[in-house]
Every structure is written in structure tokens, then in C-alpha cells.
Amino acid sequence: MKKTIILYNPAAPYYTMPLQFLALASVIDRERYDVKIIDARIERSPRTAHEKLKLLLPNAVCVGISVITGTPIKDAVSATRLVKKFAPQVPVVWGGWHPSIYPEQCMREGGADFCIFGQGEMTFLDLLSAIEYASRLDEIPGLAYMEKQEFRQNAERKFIDINNFPGYDYSLIPVERYFHLKGMRQIDFYSSQGCPYRCAFCADPFVYNRRWSGLKGSRMLFDVFEAVRTYGASDVLFQDENFFANKHRVMEFCDGMVREKGSFTWAATSRADQIAPLDDDVLRKVAGANLRKVIIGAESGSQQMLDFMKKDTLAEESLISAEKLSRHGIGAIFGFIVGFPEEGFDNTLQTLKTIKEIKRIDPRFEFNIFFFTPYPGTELFNYIVNKGYRVPQSLDQWSDIDFTLYSGYWVKHHEREYVERFKFYAKFSTEPQWGLMRPLQYLAALRTNRNYFDYPLEKELVNFVRYRVLHRVNW
Ligand code: B12
Numbered sequence: 310m311k312k313t314i315i316l317y318n319p320a321a322p323y324y325t326m327p328l329q330f331l332a333l334a335s336v337i338d339r340e341r342y343d344v345k346i347i348d349a350r351i352e353r354s355p356r357t358a359h360e361k362l363k364l365l366l367p368n369a370v371c372v373g374i375s376v377i378t379g380t381p382i383k384d385a386v387s388a389t390r391l392v393k394k395f396a397p398q399v400p401v402v403w404g405g406w407h408p409s410i411y412p413e414q415c416m417r418e419g420g421a422d423f424c425i426f427g428q429g430e431m432t433f434l435d436l437l438s439a440i441e442y443a444s445r446l447d448e449i450p451g452l453a454y455m456e457k458q459e460f461r462q463n464a465e466r467k468f469i470d471i472n473n474f475p476g477y478d479y480s481l482i483p484v485e486r487y488f489h490l491k492g493m494r495q496i497d498f499y500s501s502q503g504c505p506y507r508c509a510f511c512a513d514p515f516v517y518n519r520r521w522s523g524l525k526g527s528r529m530l531f532d533v534f535e536a537v538r539t540y541g542a543s544d545v546l547f548q549d550e551n552f553f554a555n556k557h558r559v560m561e562f563c564d565g566m567v568r569e570k571g572s573f574t575w576a577a578t579s580r581a582d583q584i585a586p587l588d589d590d591v592l593r594k595v596a597g598a599n600l601r602k603v604i605i606g607a608e609s610g611s612q613q614m615l616d617f618m619k620k621d622t623l624a625e626e627s628l629i630s631a632e633k634l635s636r637h638g639i640g641a642i643f644g645f646i647v648g649f650p651e652e653g654f655d656n657t658l659q660t661l662k663t664i665k666e667i668k669r670i671d672p673r674f675e676f677n678i679f680f681f682t683p684y685p686g687t688e689l690f691n692y693i694v695n696k697g698y699r700v701p702q703s704l705d706q707w708s709d710i711d712f713t714l715y716s717g718y719w720v721k722h723h724e725r726e727y728v729e730r731f732k733f734y735a736k737f738s739t740e741p742q743w744g745l746m747r748p749l750q751y752l753a754a755l756r757t758n759r760n761y762f763d764y765p766l767e768k769e770l771v772n773f774v775r776y777r778v779l780h781r782v783n784w
């Protein structure tokens with residue numbers, strides 16, 4: 310009987326497909342091992358996920374857990390404890406972004422036996438064979454482990470071009486269940502790894518050392534079409550750090566989409582300085598290849614802040630991108646970050662002004678505003694530590710960072726409240742509304758135009774209906 314490799318994705322209120330496990334599974338010898346993926350995000354409750362985990366343990370060779378910074382850490386720790394309680398002989402391996410940055414903390418405080426840092430495929434494979442044959446651990450690059458209570462971290466593994474890895478086997482996950490939860494037949498796809506840029510708030514330059522590798526255009530086309538055909542998908546969401554990092558590859562994909570008459574739409578990540586310089590011919594081509602939406606890390610409307618965070622873009626590039634995308638009928642989500650220590654509220658206001666200008670160019674464009682969170686492994690994390698700001702110290706404290714509620718303690722209450730109100734009114738005034746909501750929408754537009762957000766009664770009322778009465782998730 311084949312042994313089982315269990316891959317566990319901790320509970321969190323989202324349901325993108327667990328691509329990290331499809332990546333790991335792609336290199337595992339399936340003649341030899343059964344791969345079982347448990348995604349606690351799509352289970353009825355973490356308890357149901359734990360029950361499934363418990364049932365699989367007797368035949369398990371190891372349990373791999375994927376951990377990103379924030380709330381998922383809590384369930385990663387619970388699942389690890391469960392394994393230790395019911396099958397202490399089964400090693401628990403943590404991989405992903407948090408263990409890549411804090412392997413020692415994840416083992417000492419989280420109970421993991423091994424941590425894999427950086428790209429996971431080959432390190433996991435080597436570790437599996439070391440577990441099976443009790444062979445040496447100190448020769449496996451990319452691995453951290455404990456030896457007689459001592460922390461050991463091996464050398465970094467050489468970054469491998471992802472064209473060397475086989476394609477993903479989506480049959481390992483319940484694709485229809487993800488479609489249902491997403492509310493659309495959307496496949497998540499990962500076509501490149503890493504990123505060549507150096508943004509100071511992002512852990513990518515630390516985890517991948519600014520290396521990047523992308524599937525060649527022809528391979529990407531083949532794998533995407535295969536997944537779309539197999540599952541009858543109508544949309545593809547590229548979850549790459551930076552899909553547009555190589556323009557030539559994007560053009561190859563677009564040519565192929567047109568040639569093969571791909572009828573599905575797609576959305577992908579980008580930067581303002583990648584979209585702004587595109588000329589009309591290129592934009593016509595990507596629009597003709599069914600590009601539905603670009604997710605742009607715009608980050609700030611203030612040049613001073615863009616320079617501070619080493620974004621290496623110009624503030625006006627967001628507006629130029631908006632104008633060009635709108636003209637070619639391509640949708641966009643612009644992401645912004647405010648609330649850096651010492652940002653100064655006038656810089657935040659500059660960002661809000663930019664958002665209004667983007668909305669003026671095309672009211673259908675969406676936006677997100679996040680408060681700066683000092684993610685570990687980033688340049689700005691070190692900067693604020695050196696400046697004497699408090700940051701989480703333990704695994705438990707890292708697990709408390711919540712992605713919508715968190716803002717640095719240095720952000721003044723009234724400034725945070727102003728941004729939250731702006732977010733509500735600017736979104737509400739441009740989203741489709743019906744019936745009784747229409748007069749409120751008119752009021753919201755007036756408020757946004759005049760920057761008047763005092764006494765936000767409509768916000769309270771709408772949120773009461775949305776989250777208390779209709780029980781919608783508050784994003
Ligand atoms: C999809 C996605 C999401 C989804 C779901 C997250 C998930 N993974 O389930 C959503 C949209 C909900 C989301 C939300 C957020 N995300 Co997010 N997200 C991503 C994104 C774009 C893709 C993840 C993915 O599927 N990658 C593809 C796989 C193949 O790559 P991978 O995950 O890196 O896996 C490889 C290795 O890490 C390793 N590995 C990973 N897991 C494991 C497990 C084992 C056992 C082993 C051996 C190896 C291993 O091997 C894999 C193959 O090489 C990444 C960026 C990226 N492109 O990776 C950001 C990213 C993971 N998100 C990030 C952040 C910051 C967030 C938010 C906080 C954003 C925000 N400000 O609101 C929130 C909240 C997250 C939370 N705490 O709950 C950061 C994480 C930084 C960190 N220190 O943890 C990333 C890296 C973006 C970035 N560059 O900053 N996110």
C-alpha cells in the first residue's frame with residue numbers, strides 16, 4: 310500500500326486554490342506516494358479539517374503545512390499539535406513565507422520538526438527521501454531543522470527555473486467546490502515565481518533574492534488551456550507576484566490566446582510602470598486576448614512615499630495606466646498602502662486624491678487601501694525596528710496580525726477613521742446600487758467630492774444591513 314503525504318492549508322476566510330501544494334505535488338512520485346490535500350479554508354470548520362487530518366495520519370509519511378504570516382499561523386500550530394498528539398512519529402514540515410523568514414521561531418514555538426525556506430519543490434523531495442531512508446539532513450539546501458535542541462539552517466537552495474517542473478494536477482483538489490465558493494468558474498494559475506523589483510515593504514526580494522522565472526509562453530498556453538478545458542473554466546486568475554515582469558512572454562501568451570481562439574477571460578498582477586508605457590497596439594492586443602482585469606500595485610499617490618518604499622515608479626504612472634486601460638475597456642484594481650510611520654497625513658491625502666482621479670477616469674475601476682503592516686523579511690521591517698517601533702516578537706504575536714483590521718499603532722485614530730470613511734464612501738458611490746440605496750449613493754458621491762466624512766450615519770446603516778442582517782463577509 311502506498312504511503313500518504315498529507316498537505317495541510319490552515320484555516321483562513323479565503324478560498325483561492327492552494328497552488329503551493331499543486332506545485333509540491335507536481336514533483337512527487339505518485340506511483341509511490343498518495344498525495345492528500347486538506348484545505349481547511351474550504352471545510353465547514355477547522356474541526357472538520359482536523360478530523361480529516363486525524364483519519365489520514367496512520368498511513369502518513371509526513372504532514373506538510375503551508376504558512377503565511379498572520380491568522381493562518383494559529384491553525385498551523387493547532388494542526389501541528391494534533392499530529393504530535395495522535396501520531397508523534399509523523400514529522401511535520403512547515404513551508405511558505407513565514408517559515409522562510411523565521412524558521413527557528415516556527416520550530417521552537419510552532420512545533421514544526423522541519424522548515425523549508427524559499428522555493429519548496431526540490432527541498433521537499435530531498436527531505437522526503439531523507440525521512441524515508443534516515444539519511445543526512447545537513448546536505449539538503451533550503452532546509453532548517455533541530456538537532457539536539459540546536460537550530461540548524463542549511464545553505465540556501467539554488468533557485469530553479471520553473472520550466473523544469475511538471476504542470477499542476479488540479480484533480481488533487483475539489484475544483485468545483487472552489488468555483489462554487491468563488492462564485493465563478495475561475496481557475497487560479499501560477500505562471501512565474503519571484504520578482505526582480507525591490508519594494509521595501511515586500512518580502513519577495515528577501516525570499517527570492519530578486520530572482521524571477523516564468524513559464525515560457527508556449528508552456529503557459531498549453532497548461533492554461535488544458536486546465537480550462539478540463540474544468541470548463543470561464544476565467545483564469547494569475548496569482549504570480551508580478552505577471553507582467555516579462556513583456557515578451559505576455560505577448561506570446563496573447564498571440565496564442567488569439568490563435569487558439571481562447572474564449573475565457575483572465576486577470577493578472579502588474580505594476581503601474583509596466584502598464585503606463587504600453588502603446589495602443591499592445592493594449593489592443595491584450596484586450597483582444599480577453600484580459601479582463603489588471604491588479605496594479607500602485608501603492609501611493611505621493612512621489613515622496615513611492616521613493617521611500619523604493620517602488621521605483623512615478624506617481625503619475627497610475628493615472629496614465631488608468632487612462633489607457635479604460636480606453637481599451639480593460640478593468641483594473643489599484644492597490645494602495647498608507648499609514649507608514651512618519652508618513653504625514655498630507656501624503657495619505659495625496660493617495661486619496663489619486664484614487665478619486667482614478668475613479669473619475671473610470672468609475673468601474675476598483676481600489677484597495679491597506680494600512681502598512683511591517684511584514685517580516687522586508688527592508689521596512691528592519692527600518693522601523695531600527696527606529697525603535699514595536700513589532701511582533703513571537704509566533705503568537707505574528708498570528709494576531711489581521712489583514713483588514715490591523716493598522717500600525719503609530720497611525721492616529723482620527724486619521725485611520727478618515728481613511729476608513731473615505732474607503733466606504735468612494736466605493737459605495739461608484740458600485741451599482743438599487744432601490745433605497747440610490748439616494749444614499751447620491752449622498753456618498755457628494756461626500757467624496759467634498760471630502761466631508763463627519764457623522765457617517767449612512768456608513769453605519771449600510772454596514773449594519775450588510776454585515777449584521779445579510780451576514781456578508783467584511784473584506
Ligand atoms: C493567493 C494569495 C493570497 C490569497 C490566499 C493566500 C493563500 N496562499 O492561500 C489571499 C488573496 C486571500 C491573500 C491574502 C493575503 N495575502 Co497573499 N498572496 C497570495 C499570492 C498572490 C499567491 C500565493 C500562491 O498561491 N503562490 C503560488 C505558490 C506556488 O507559491 P508559494 O505559495 O510561495 O509556495 C512555494 C514556496 O513558498 C513553498 N511552500 C509554500 N508552502 C509550502 C508548504 C510546504 C510544506 C513546503 C515544503 C513548501 C511550501 O513551496 C512552494 C513552491 O515553490 C502570494 C504571492 C505569490 N505569488 O506567492 C501572496 C502572499 C502570500 N500574500 C501575502 C500577504 C501579505 C497577504 C495579505 C496579508 C495581504 C494584505 N495586505 O491584505 C493577506 C492576508 C493573508 C493572511 N495572513 O491570511 C504575502 C505574504 C508575506 C508573508 N510574510 O507571509 C505574499 C507573499 C505577497 C507578497 N509578496 O507580499 N493572499
Ligand code: SF4
Binds near residue numbers: 505507513514551606
Ligand atoms: S511589491 Fe510586487 S513589484 Fe514590489 S517586490 Fe513585491 S512582488 Fe515585486
